[in-house]
Amino acid sequence: MNSPIHRLTPVDMINLYAESPSAPARVGAIAVLDGHLLVGPVGGLHLDAIRRTLDRRLRRVPRLRQVIHRGGRFSGRPVWADDPAFRIERHVRQLRLLRGDNLNDLAMRLVVQPFDPAHPPWRMWFITGMPDHRVGLVFAMHHVVADGVTTVRLFGALTDATAEDTIGAMIARPQPPPSWRALVRDNLGAKFAAVRRWHRPDLAGWDSLRTIRNAPRTSLNLPVGPRRRIETVTVDLAAAKQAAHDHGGRVNDLVLALAAGGLRALLAARSERVDGIRLHVSVAQSLRGADELDGPGNRSGGFAVRLPLDADPHVRLRKIVRESAAARRIQPPTTGNSLLVGLSRLGLLRFFSRRQKMINVVESNVAGPAAALRLMGAPILEVVPVGTLVGNLTIGFLALSYAGRLTVAVQVDADRYPDLPALLTAMHRECATLMPSTPPRTEPIPAELTAQR
Numbered sequence: 001m002n003s004p005i006h007r008l009t010p011v012d013m014i015n016l017y018a019e020s021p022s023a024p025a026r027v028g029a030i031a032v033l034d035g036h037l038l039v040g041p042v043g044g045l046h047l048d049a050i051r052r053t054l055d056r057r058l059r060r061v062p063r064l065r066q067v068i069h070r071g072g073r074f075s076g077r078p079v080w081a082d083d084p085a086f087r088i089e090r091h092v093r094q095l096r097l098l099r100g101d102n103l104n105d106l107a108m109r110l111v112v113q114p115f116d117p118a119h120p121p122w123r124m125w126f127i128t129g130m131p132d133h134r135v136g137l138v139f140a141m142h143h144v145v146a147d148g149v150t151t152v153r154l155f156g157a158l159t160d161a162t163a164e165d166t167i168g169a170m171i172a173r174p175q176p177p178p179s180w181r182a183l184v185r186d187n188l189g190a191k192f193a194a195v196r197r198w199h200r201p202d203l204a205g206w207d208s209l210r211t212i213r214n215a216p217r218t219s220l221n222l223p224v225g226p227r228r229r230i231e232t233v234t235v236d237l238a239a240a241k242q243a244a245h246d247h248g249g250r251v252n253d254l255v256l257a258l259a260a261g262g263l264r265a266l267l268a269a270r271s272e273r274v275d276g277i278r279l280h281v282s283v284a285q286s287l288r289g290a291d292e293l294d295g296p297g298n299r300s301g302g303f304a305v306r307l308p309l310d311a312d313p314h315v316r317l318r319k320i321v322r323e324s325a326a327a328r329r330i331q332p333p334t335t336g337n338s339l340l341v342g343l344s345r346l347g348l349l350r351f352f353s354r355r356q357k358m359i360n361v362v363e364s365n366v367a368g369p370a371a372a373l374r375l376m377g378a379p380i381l382e383v384v385p386v387g388t389l390v391g392n393l394t395i396g397f398l399a400l401s402y403a404g405r406l407t408v409a410v411q412v413d414a415d416r417y418p419d420l421p422a423l424l425t426a427m428h429r430e431c432a433t434l435m436p437s438t439p440p441r442t443e444p445i446p447a448e449l450t451a452q453r
C-alpha cells in the first residue's frame with residue numbers, strides 16, 4: 001500500500017526558489033515567558049521535560065515531523081514524507097543569553113542558520129540568562145512549511161491552549177515516502193486534470209499589475225544581505241482599532257500609516273524625496289477559509305498599496321484607507337502569486353526578485369490569540385513575529401495582535417539600516433499622535449532590558 005501523497009503547492013515552491021544562502025526564507029516568532037515554572041531552583045532549564053512535552057504535542061502538527069522528499073525525474077513537485085530518524089533533541093535546544101546581548105539580536109542570528117535537509121526544517125531555542133526569571137523562546141521554520149496564519153496556529157498548537165493529549169498515546173510509526181512509480185502516476189494524473197480544467201487567465205488581474213510596475217526609486221530596494229535586525233513598536237490593540245475606525249479604516253490601515261510615517265522620516269534623513277511620492281507596499285492577505293485555518297503550507301496572496309508619505313498623520317491615514325480599499329477591490333489577491341509561480345517554473349524567480357521595480361516594502365498583519373498562551377504552565381508574556389526578506393526588499397513590517405496588544409515588528413537587513421532609530425522614533429511619534437490616550441514607549445530601550453519588552 002502506497003503512502004498518501006502530499007505535494008508542495010506551486011505557492012510553497014516560490015519560497016524554495018526565491019531564497020538564497022544570504023537570504024533564507026524563514027518565518028517564526030520570538031517570545032518571552034515567565035520562566036518560574038520552566039527553570040529549577042539553581043537556574044537550570046527543565047529541558048528534558050520541555051522536550052518530552054513538545055514531542056508529545058507534535059502529534060497535533062505532523063508536518064513538523066516531515067521532510068521535503070524529491071522523488072526523481074518525472075515525479076513532479078517534491079512531497080512531504082515522514083522523517084524516519086526524527087529526534088526532538090535536534091529541534092529543541094537551549095542557549096544562554098550573553099551579557100551585553102539581547103534577545104532580538106540573538107534571535108536574528110539563529111533564524112538564518114541553515115536547516116539540515118535530511119530532517120524537518122524547523123528549530124526552537126529556549127534562551128536562559130535573562131532578567132527577572134524570564135525565558136526567551138525563538139521558533140523558526142522554513143517558509144515552505146507555513147505562511148503567517150499557519151505559523152501562529154502551529155505555535156499555538158504546541159502550547160497549553162489545546163487540551164493535553166493522552167500521555168500514553170503512541171506516535172504513529174513513520175511511513176516510507178511514496179514510490180517513484182506512484183509519484184510519476186500521480187504527477188501525470190495531475191497534469192491531465194490541469195489540462196481539462198484550463199480556462200482563460202483573468203486579464204483584469206494582470207492589468208492591475210500595470211498600475212504598480214514602476215515603484216519610486218529609493219534606497220529601500222537593494223540586494224538583501226545575510227544579517228538581520230528586528231525592532232518593535234507595541235500599542236494597545238483596542239486603541240489601535242479605535243484610531244483606525246475613527247478614520248474609516250481597519251487596523252491594517254493604521255499599521256500602514258505607522259510604517260509610512262517611519263519611512264518618511266527615514267528617507268528624509270537620507271536626503272531622499274518624500275513629498276509627492278507613493279511607495280509601493282505588498283500587503284499579505286490570507287486566502288484561507290474558516291475551515292482551512294489549521295491546514296499546513298502557504299495559502300496567502302496579497303495586493304499592492306500605493307503608500308502616501310504626507311506629513312500630517314491624520315491626512316495620511318485617511319488617504320491610506322482609500323488606497324487600501326481601492327487595491328482590495330481592483331486587485332485579485334492571487335495575481336502576484338501567478339506571476340511568481342510562472343517565474344519559478346522558468347527558473348527566473350531569484351533573478352527577478354533581486355531586480356524587481358514594482359514593490360518597495362512588504363507588510364503583513366496576523367490576528368493572534370486574544371488571551372495569553374501558556375507553555376507547561378508558564379505564561380507567554382509577549383510574541384514578536386518573524387518574517388522573510390528576499391530579493392531586493394530590505395525592510396518589512398509585520399504586525400501581530402496578541403493578548404490585547406498590537407506589536408509591529410520592523411525587520412530589516414542590518415547592514416542597510418544603521419539609521420533604523422530614525423524610523424522607530426518617528427513610528428513612536430505617530431502612535432502618540434494617532435492614539436494619544438495610550439502613547440507607546442518613546443524613549444530608547446536599554447539593551448540589557450530589551451528582553452523584557
